[in-house]
Amino acid sequence: MRCRKAHQGHLATMVVMGVLFSGCARQGPPGGSRPKNAVTDTTRAVVPLTPEMLIGSWTLVDVADPGAGKILRLADSDLHLIGSRCGTLGGSWRANDEGVFLADIWSASTAVVEATPGCAKASQETPGWLRSVTAYQFDGAGMPVLLDGRGQAVAQLIPGATPTPEPDKAESVLEPPVVTDEARRALAPAVELPATLVPADQHQPMGRWTPKSGHKAAYLEFTTDGEWHASDGCNDQTGRWVTAAGGTLLATARPTTLAFCADSVPIDQWLTTARRAGLDGNVLVLLTAHGDEVGRLSPTN
Missing domain, CATH: 2.40.128 (Lipocalin)
Structure with a gap:
């Protein structure tokens, strides 16, 4: 690969x-x-x-x-x-x-x-x-x-x-x-979350999430030690994360393999470009510093 x-x-x-x-x-x-x-x-x-x-x-x-x-x-x-x-x-x-x-x-x-x-x-x-x-x-x-x-x-x-x-x-x-x-x-300042979203606090992202669309094997998991683990559908991905008030989310991503598969979901890119995280009901929404939505994920029961 x-x-x-x-x-x-x-x-x-x-x-x-x-x-x-x-x-x-x-x-x-x-x-x-x-x-x-x-x-x-x-x-x-x-x-x-x-x-x-x-x-x-x-x-x-x-x-x-x-x-x-x-x-x-x-x-x-x-x-x-x-x-x-x-x-x-x-x-x-x-x-x-x-x-x-x-x-x-x-x-x-x-x-x-x-x-x-x-x-x-x-x-x-x-x-x-x-x-x-x-x-x-x-x-x-x-x-x-x-x-x-x-x-x-x-x-x-x-x-x-x-x-x-x-x-x-x-x-x-x-x-x-x-x-x-x-x-x-x-490093530009991030705009505030839309009023339609509830800021995700430091505990709410923890656990396993699946993208609303894309490869069925894609997932994202936040763990309590500040690590995240994911798959775009055919490549394992990992990095670190931290949250703060107002739905602030910062994350790093480590290099990964680049095997191709149809409908892959770029979880690592979602996280590294995201600056805010909010909840739309129970759906986790990731947004850029400009407030543009980059991804939606549902909790995995």
């Missing part, structure tokens, strides 16, 4: 892994407490939650896991965790102007995976500290702080990090990320 080219740019020698993530004791159900819309102190101006300001190469400070990595590089939808015990890990991220943040790691350098015990597994798992992150804020100095579902700081991001060149590290990873038009579109 052919493999779909990931939307994210990543290391040329990455090994893409599609294995399910393990659980994390620090990770609660998706969603949780949402941060305030701005951070203030008595001497500085209000710092608005602008997700474009997260794009950059950041030195990680105050991360509980000392082997978690030294640099977090966020560019467009690409994420690289650099300087971990397993070298450079790659994946994707999502954020919005309501302070919601989601990260997903699913690849690593082939050379490191083959040479370092335990790194094959690490290349398939988002580190526990990063799995626990569901939100972000900016401190009084305008520096990003990553937060867990309880609003507790998980890591401070300091700008200006410079990755060290390595033989298996792509040059693109060494370059400072810039805000592109693609990133602006991906």
